Amino acid sequence: MAKDLFNFEAEFKLGIDEIDQEHIKLVNMLNTVHQLITDGSKSKAIEYFSLTIAHYVVDHFAHEEAFMARIGFPQLEDHAKVHENFKNAFIKSLPRLANYDEAAFRAALTDTFTWIVNHIGRTDRKYAQFYLAQTQQPPAAGPA
Numbered sequence: 343m344a345k346d347l348f349n350f351e352a353e354f355k356l357g358i359d360e361i362d363q364e365h366i367k368l369v370n371m372l373n374t375v376h377q378l379i380t381d382g383s384k385s386k387a388i389e390y391f392s393l394t395i396a397h398y399v400v401d402h403f404a405h406e407e408a409f410m411a412r413i414g415f416p417q418l419e420d421h422a423k424v425h426e427n428f429k430n431a432f433i434k435s436l437p438r439l440a441n442y443d444e445a446a447f448r449a450a451l452t453d454t455f456t457w458i459v460n461h462i463g464r465t466d467r468k469y470a471q472f473y474l475a476q477t478q479q480p481p482a483a484g485p486a
């Protein structure tokens with residue numbers, strides 16, 4: 343699903359390996375839920391979505407906020423607020439999943455996927471650019 347929807351390298355990869363690995367894992371996890379629904383394993387899909395992914399999202403946000411603190415990113419507070427709002431809405435929505443039919447569950451999954459991809463591409467990209475601007479060496483002037 344993910345690879346068909348957007349260009350991974352151009353829109354998704356931030357150039358910070360530890361963060362990129364977590365984002366890849368997150369997208370893979372959402373693809374797993376998608377596959378479980380397609381296989382007809384709705385209860386497994388719900389369990390995976392509301393336990394495994396929910397925990398991973400919380401962990402990822404915490405790692406990311408620690409990373410932003412480590413690099414002295416000035417907009418950390420705003421970014422953390424965005425995480426907090428998503429986390430609250432996401433966790434609040436989880437108990438409702440049990441009553442969802444397949445179409446509603448797929449819609450919820452798509453909403454989550456869209457939010458995460460947009461968040462990475464826009465909001466996460468800001469601290470990545472800040473970090474890379476500090477760490478990257480200017481390109482060499484030419485052959486010695």
Ligand SMILES: [Fe+2]
Binds near residue numbers: 365402462466
């Ligand atoms: Fe992220």
Ligand SMILES: [Fe+2]
Binds near residue numbers: 406421425461465466
């Ligand atoms: Fe983030």
